[in-house]
Amino acid sequence: APDSLAAAPLPTPWPRVSAIPAGRDLESLAMRGLPSPTALRDRLCRLAGGAFDAVLIDCPPSLGPLTRSALAASSAVIVPIQCEYYPLEGLVQLLATVRHSARLNPGLAVGGVLLTMYDPAAQLSRDVEAEVRAKLAEPVFTTVIPRDPAVAEAPSHCRSVIDYAPRSPGARAYVRLALEVLKHSLLEPKP
Structure with a gap:
C-alpha cells in the first residue's frame, strides 16, 4: 500500500x-x-x-x-487465472481493465496469463486451458501452476512454497515460472 x-x-x-x-x-x-x-x-x-x-x-x-x-x-502485469469457470468470466473484465489502465500508464503490457490451480485429471482444467490458449490475444505462460496442497499450506507457515516444500509440484512450477519470466525479460523496464 x-x-x-x-x-x-x-x-x-x-x-x-x-x-x-x-x-x-x-x-x-x-x-x-x-x-x-x-x-x-x-x-x-x-x-x-x-x-x-x-x-x-x-x-x-x-x-x-x-x-x-x-x-x-507497473510495466507488465502477470494475470493469474484459476482453472475454473467463474475466474474465466472475470478474466475478460480484468484484461479490459488492464487495457483501460494504459491511459494512465502507456507502458503497461500484459506479460502473460498464468494458469493456476491446474489439475490435469480434471476436464474443466483442460477445457479452461484450451480456451485461454486458443482465444486470448494476450500471451499465456507455458508454465502452469498445479493444484498442490503445499501451495495452500506454505502461507500458514509464513514461508514461500519454495522454502516450505521445495520438491513439491507447486514449488517446481513457480521456479519454472520465474525462469520463464526472466527469459521473456518481463522484469526489465519498458522504454
Whole structure:
C-alpha cells in the first residue's frame, strides 16, 4: 500500500530480495481512496533511489483502487487465472481493465496469463486451458501452476512454497515460472 512505502523495505531470507508488507491498513486505505491513481508509481520511483532491479506487486483479486494503482505503477502485469469457470468470466473484465489502465500508464503490457490451480485429471482444467490458449490475444505462460496442497499450506507457515516444500509440484512450477519470466525479460523496464 502506498502508506506502507514510508517504511523501509525489510530483508527476507533470500539474497537480494526485500519486502514491504501491506499491513493491516490496506483495507482502510482502499475504503478511503488513494491520493491519486499514480500515487503508488510516484512513491515506488522514489523508493531507495532506484536500488532495486525489479519490484513485484501482489494485488488482491479485485479490480478496486489498489489494483488500479498497481497497474498504473507497473510495466507488465502477470494475470493469474484459476482453472475454473467463474475466474474465466472475470478474466475478460480484468484484461479490459488492464487495457483501460494504459491511459494512465502507456507502458503497461500484459506479460502473460498464468494458469493456476491446474489439475490435469480434471476436464474443466483442460477445457479452461484450451480456451485461454486458443482465444486470448494476450500471451499465456507455458508454465502452469498445479493444484498442490503445499501451495495452500506454505502461507500458514509464513514461508514461500519454495522454502516450505521445495520438491513439491507447486514449488517446481513457480521456479519454472520465474525462469520463464526472466527469459521473456518481463522484469526489465519498458522504454
